[in-house]
Amino acid sequence: MDRLSLFTKIKNTFRLIVHFAKLHLRAQMAYPMSFYMLVASHFLGICLEMLAILALFNQFGQLAGWSWDDLAILYGVMHMGFATAELFGRGFDTFNLIVRTGDFDRFLLRPCSPFLQVALREFQFMRLGRLIQGALALIWGLSTSVAASTLLSFWPKMALVFLAYMGTSCIFYGLFVFQATLAFWTIESLELMNITTYGGLEAGQFPMSLYPHALRAFFICIIPLSCTAYLPIAMLTGHEMLSTPVGFLLPLVGVLFLGISACFWQLGVRHYSSTGN
Amino acid sequence: MNLSFARPYLAMLRVRCSTLLQYRAAAFAGFLTQLFWGFFKVMLFTSLYMQNTSPTEHPLTLEQTIGMIWLAQMLLGILPWNVDREIEHQIRTGQVAYELLRPINLYSLWFTRSLAMRLIPTLLRSIPFIICLFFGFIYIPCPSWSAFFFFFASCFMGLILSAAITTLVSISLFWTVSGQGIQRLLPHMAGLLSGLTIPLLFFPTWFQPFLNWQPFRGVLDLPSRLYLGILPSEEGMAVIIFQAVWSLLLILIGVYAMRSRLRSCVIDGG
Numbered sequence: 001m002d003r004l005s006l007f008t009k010i011k012n013t014f015r016l017i018v019h020f021a022k023l024h025l026r027a028q029m030a031y032p033m034s035f036y037m038l039v040a041s042h043f044l045g046i047c048l049e050m051l052a053i054l055a056l057f058n059q060f061g062q063l064a065g066w067s068w069d070d071l072a073i074l075y076g077v078m079h080m081g082f083a084t085a086e087l088f089g090r091g092f093d094t095f096n097l098i099v100r101t102g103d104f105d106r107f108l109l110r111p112c113s114p115f116l117q118v119a120l121r122e123f124q125f126m127r128l129g130r131l132i133q134g135a136l137a138l139i140w141g142l143s144t145s146v147a148a149s150t151l152l153s154f155w156p157k158m159a160l161v162f163l164a165y166m167g168t169s170c171i172f173y174g175l176f177v178f179q180a181t182l183a184f185w186t187i188e189s190l191e192l193m194n195i196t197t198y199g200g201l202e203a204g205q206f207p208m209s210l211y212p213h214a215l216r217a218f219f220i221c222i223i224p225l226s227c228t229a230y231l232p233i234a235m236l237t238g239h240e241m242l243s244t245p246v247g248f249l250l251p252l253v254g255v256l257f258l259g260i261s262a263c264f265w266q267l268g269v270r271h272y273s274s275t276g277n
Numbered sequence: 278m279n280l281s282f283a284r285p286y287l288a289m290l291r292v293r294c295s296t297l298l299q300y301r302a303a304a305f306a307g308f309l310t311q312l313f314w315g316f317f318k319v320m321l322f323t324s325l326y327m328q329n330t331s332p333t334e335h336p337l338t339l340e341q342t343i344g345m346i347w348l349a350q351m352l353l354g355i356l357p358w359n360v361d362r363e364i365e366h367q368i369r370t371g372q373v374a375y376e377l378l379r380p381i382n383l384y385s386l387w388f389t390r391s392l393a394m395r396l397i398p399t400l401l402r403s404i405p406f407i408i409c410l411f412f413g414f415i416y417i418p419c420p421s422w423s424a425f426f427f428f429f430a431s432c433f434m435g436l437i438l439s440a441a442i443t444t445l446v447s448i449s450l451f452w453t454v455s456g457q458g459i460q461r462l463l464p465h466m467a468g469l470l471s472g473l474t475i476p477l478l479f480f481p482t483w484f485q486p487f488l489n490w491q492p493f494r495g496v497l498d499l500p501s502r503l504y505l506g507i508l509p510s511e512e513g514m515a516v517i518i519f520q521a522v523w524s525l526l527l528i529l530i531g532v533y534a535m536r537s538r539l540r541s542c543v544i545d546g547g
Contacts, residue, residue, distance in 0.1 A: 031454075033454045034453070034454050034457060037454050037455065037457055037458040037461075038457060038458070038461060040458065041457075041458040041459075041461035041462045042461060044462055044465075045461065045462050045464070045465035045466075046465070048462075048465045048466060048468075048469045049465055049468070049469065049474060051469060052469060052474040052475045055475060055479050055480045055481065056325070056475065056479065058480075058481050059333070059335070059336075059479050060325050060328070062328075063325065063328075064324070064328065191303065191306045191307070191310065192306055192309060192310065194310065195310055195313050199313060199314070199317065202314075202317070203317060206321065210320075210321060210324045210325070211320065211324070212320070215320075
């Protein structure tokens with residue numbers, strides 16, 4: 001492997017991902033009706049939860065100065081980011097079982113990075129339900145928000161939203177990796193970590209200006225969801241005064257977060273001592 | 278009165294309860310998670326009330342809203358959000374055939390399982406909250422003893438109603454594909470329609486008649502309203518009758534659906 005050029009390595013990895021994606025899709029499509037039902041019910045379920053937010057708008061008129069049209073952009077970015085991370089990252093979800101049964105030994109024997117192997121364990125295509133729902137909200141927001149139509153022209157706006165979306169999914173993916181890595185020490189799965197994933201999603205879909213300073217700082221410095229989604233979108237809709245380049249650069253923090261979580265994973269692998277026999 | 282017919286179900290209830298009581302660590306983790314959600318929602322609603330931009334008058338005072346939020350977190354275990362994994366497994370693998378051989382009623386058996394599945398988590402998860410209440414960490418005002426009595430009685434009826442919903446959804450798994458869909462949709466429906474996601478009174482007025490008549494309301498929303506005095510104690514009996522009628526209706530639908538499905542049941546595998 002060492003003699004291969006970096007380019008070939010990346011190409012091989014990419015080919016492996018596509019191959020596994022096809023395998024998972026074929027497996028999940030074995031019963032097509034069942035698969036479509038799962039996607040549809042996931043979609044409907046998320047729509048129901050959105051009704052609660054719409055009801056809040058109906059009652060309170062606006063949330064911290066945001067209209068629904070503005071918030072739909074933020075909502076769409078958050079949910080699409082979460083759905084993407086869930087679609088590709090759920091292989092890390094039950095990772096504690098692999099550690100507990102000692103199966104991780106086998107992962108270490110194979111000539112492929114253990115990170116990639118765990119990542120490729122499971123792709124949950126039913127998460128498309130949330131992805132589609134988020135995308136619809138995003139399209140609604142981008143086409144109706146008055147504030148968002150003044151600052152940037154069409155293509156830069158699309159680029160900013162895309163960057164925010166990618167950054168957000170990187171953070172959620174990173175959180176899944178963090179949660180899985182903890183299993184090297186605890187063996188058990190840590191339900192409490194769900195506070196960071198589901199809690200982050202729930203908190204991040206509302207304007208950060210609703211929250212006390214401590215929580216805002218938490219979402220900038222520790223779990224930087226604010227950097228990838230809230231701040232860029234607030235810049236776009238004129239709710240936070242930020243210079244445009246900063247707005248474009250902030251979502252890259254998500255990539256940094258994913259990088260840190262990958263380093264933490266390496267630390268965990270080095271710490272791993274088998275539990276099996 | 279001869280109660281011997283109930284003996285196998287009571288035994289089942291006891292066994293399932295003691296099994297479920299083992300998950301105390303999970304319940305504690307659940308308590309911490311709920312504490313987080315509770316504080317988060319209180320914070321969210323407090324800042325929404327502070328912004329003073331509402332076009333209409335609020336249906337609840339902030340204090341009542343906070344009470345609703347904490348009661349919802351405390352009683353989260355009652356919510357019919359999932360089905361028994363073992364029942365799901367039995368239907369998928371065809372093991373349900375063995376269950377049918379037993380000289381007991383399958384509906385009652387599953388109902389008992391569902392009841393245990395709601396009762397124990399509710400107890401385990403509400404106890405830490407009751408301790409918090411006792412020491413004054415959280416504060417939920419209750420206007421009178423009669424309100425508290427009716428709250429308690431309607432919680433009990435809510436448990437039965439929730440078990441009826443759970444059993445009905447378990448039975449829907451006999452229709453493999455649509456059952457899966459219903460099962461997936463259940464947590465979202467239960468969360469929204471029972472008033473966990475946001476208190477039901479925050480929905481628009483034109484939507485209230487629908488919300489008032491659907492069964493999920495009896496699980497969480499009605500007991501909370503009785504506790505906080507949003508519904509006066511005089512209406513306590515009406516609430517309990519509402520819950521009882523829905524429970525009975527859902528049980529009858531369940532029994533009928535199960536009977537009609539089992540008549541044409543095909544067991545795959547040997």
